[in-house]
Amino acid sequence: MSERQGSLDPNSWPSEERSGGARNTVIGGYRVTDVTFSEREGCPTFMLANINPRFDIGHNLSRMESIVQVAHEVGAGILVLPELCVSGYVWDADHKAEVKEQIKASDNRQPEVRKVLDRISAGLVAGDRGLNMVFFGNVRIDRSHGKTHAHDSTFVMAPGADYNSVFYDKIFLTPLEKLFFDRGSDQRLVLDADCGSMGVMMCYDLCFVEMGKLYAFHDEVDVMITTAAWRTEAVREYSLLGIRLSNYYQFIWRLMNSALAAHNQVWSIGANCVGVFEKTGGRFCGESGVWSPSGIPLVHASHEEEELIVVRNLEIRGHMRHQAKEDFDYSLDFDEVYRDIGDMEPRRVSLGDLSK
Numbered sequence: 001m002s003e004r005q006g007s008l009d010p011n012s013w014p015s016e017e018r019s020g021g022a023r024n025t026v027i028g029g030y031r032v033t034d035v036t037f038s039e040r041e042g043c044p045t046f047m048l049a050n051i052n053p054r055f056d057i058g059h060n061l062s063r064m065e066s067i068v069q070v071a072h073e074v075g076a077g078i079l080v081l082p083e084l085c086v087s088g089y090v091w092d093a094d095h096k097a098e099v100k101e102q103i104k105a106s107d108n109r110q111p112e113v114r115k116v117l118d119r120i121s122a123g124l125v126a127g128d129r130g131l132n133m134v135f136f137g138n139v140r141i142d143r144s145h146g147k148t149h150a151h152d153s154t155f156v157m158a159p160g161a162d163y164n165s166v167f168y169d170k171i172f173l174t175p176l177e178k179l180f181f182d183r184g185s186d187q188r189l190v191l192d193a194d195c196g197s198m199g200v201m202m203c204y205d206l207c208f209v210e211m212g213k214l215y216a217f218h219d220e221v222d223v224m225i226t227t228a229a230w231r232t233e234a235v236r237e238y239s240l241l242g243i244r245l246s247n248y249y250q251f252i253w254r255l256m257n258s259a260l261a262a263h264n265q266v267w268s269i270g271a272n273c274v275g276v277f278e279k280t281g282g283r284f285c286g287e288s289g290v291w292s293p294s295g296i297p298l299v300h301a302s303h304e305e306e307e308l309i310v311v312r313n314l315e316i317r318g319h320m321r322h323q324a325k326e327d328f329d330y331s332l333d334f335d336e337v338y339r340d341i342g343d344m345e346p347r348r349v350s351l352g353d354l355s356k
Contacts, residue, residue: 022299027308028070034310035299041313042128044195047076048309050288050301052275055088057106061116064136067308068120071131074310080271082288083137083203083229084152086113090180091279099180103150107141108164117163126159133158133193135271137202137227139181140167149182154200154227156191166191168200172208188215196222196317199266203228206256209263216264217338223267223316224260228253230272232285232303250285250303262295267316274306290314 023034037043049067053060064085071079083089087106090099108117124132133156140153151169158166169184170177188211191198199215201224215221234248245251253272261268267290274286289300290311301307 027073028066030067030070030306030308032070032074032308032310033299033301034074034312036312037298038313038315040315042195043313043315044077044128045075045310045312046269046290046314047071047074047079048269048271048288048290048301048311049079049081049085050272050274050286050307050309051082051085052273052277052284052306053082053085053088054278055102057086057088057102057113060086060088061113065116065120068123068131068134070308071134072123076131076310077128078133079131079135080225080227080269080288081134081136082271082273083154083227084139085136085227085273086138089229089273089277089279090176091277092176093179095279096179100150103139103180104141106139108138108155109141113138117157121157121163124157124159128194135200135225135227137229140169142182150180151184152177152181152202153184154189154202154225156189156200168202170202170205171211172204174204177204188219190215190219190221198222199224201226203230206260207252212260212264212266216266221266223269224264226257226268226270228270228272230285232283247285250287253285253287254297257289257291258295258297261291261293265293267291267293267314274302275304 025032025034047070051063051067064081067081068079087102106113108114120134124134126132135154135156137152137154140151142149142151152173153167153169155163156166157163166189168189170181171184171186173181173183189200191200197220199219199221201211203226205211206226212224215224230249230253232247232250235244235246236248237244257268257270260266269290271288272286273284276283286303287300288309290298292298299309299311301309
């Protein structure tokens with residue numbers, strides 16, 4: 001169905017020329033879509049988990065371990081899981097006590113949680129021949145300043161690193177999330193690796209352009225990694241034009257990732273929840289995927305079903321400079337032309353009442 005007919009077509013993406021296909025298999029009970037970006041075998045292979053976490057910590061941890069095993073089997077180097085994939089997502093104020101109990105029980109330092117996370121971490125390998133990095137979303141309970149604060153956070157596992165010390169606390173919380181979580185500080189997380197420099201964002205952060213700008217221009221990252229629990233349903237209607245979108249948030253997920261990549265000339269990689277949220281009946285829009293610095297979506301998962309996306313040999317450092325040969329080189333213009341715009345008052349001109 002087209003936008004004009006009433007809904008964003010989930011299968012309608014910008015047209016592009018493709019010369020090769022995805023390999024589709026089932027491994028460990030998961031549908032796996034496997035694509036190869038380049039022949040540069042020294043570049044990292046990413047796996048994105050397009051999954052539906054439940055409000056069940058044990059279930060989520062078990063599935064997290066099974067997905068990690070698939071990552072090992074397919075030779076992925078970097079695995080990205082979605083937001084709150086351990087605790088499950090929050091829902092409404094009427095169940096505040098139940099949600100807060102779940103948040104407390106989900107903390108990484110809880111014995112049963114830590115046992116699983118430590119097993120996963122111990123199985124990571126250094127170098128470029130195995131799984132060496134896992135991004136996952138969970139609650140972070142901070143008691144360091146005499147008060148208890150709960151944060152919606154992304155943690156990063158890597159060989160030799162304590163994942164409890166490598167985290168990003170979500171800065172831009174939705175109104176619902178503010179009921180349960182404290183806003184993160186303005187401290188960003190930058191991961192410098194042999195394959196490139198990575199910045200970490202979470203879900204609603206995508207809607208605020210300052211985050212991407214700081215990561216790209218101040219921190220000079222090559223790729224933004226976003227963990228998300230991004231919903232599908234919201235209505236936007238322009239009745240006289242015959243346009244109605246019932247899945248507006250899904251449209252925005254695509255748009256924001258493309259804009260983040262193109263505006264800042266970086267890669268955008270997002271892992272999102274998918275399917276029906278058991279507590280509300282609402283839907284997460286899935287479509288975990290990879291957007292190149294051109295803003296073009298290269299691969300994306302289902303908007304309805306669980307799926308693991310494998311992207312091999314992703315050249316996240318320097319790709320646009322190798323490819324850009326046209327007269328208008330957006331990347332070089334960013335380097336040579338861009339400067340911060342001063343905080344000056346605008347030249348404001350009153351044109352009066354033009355309706356007369």
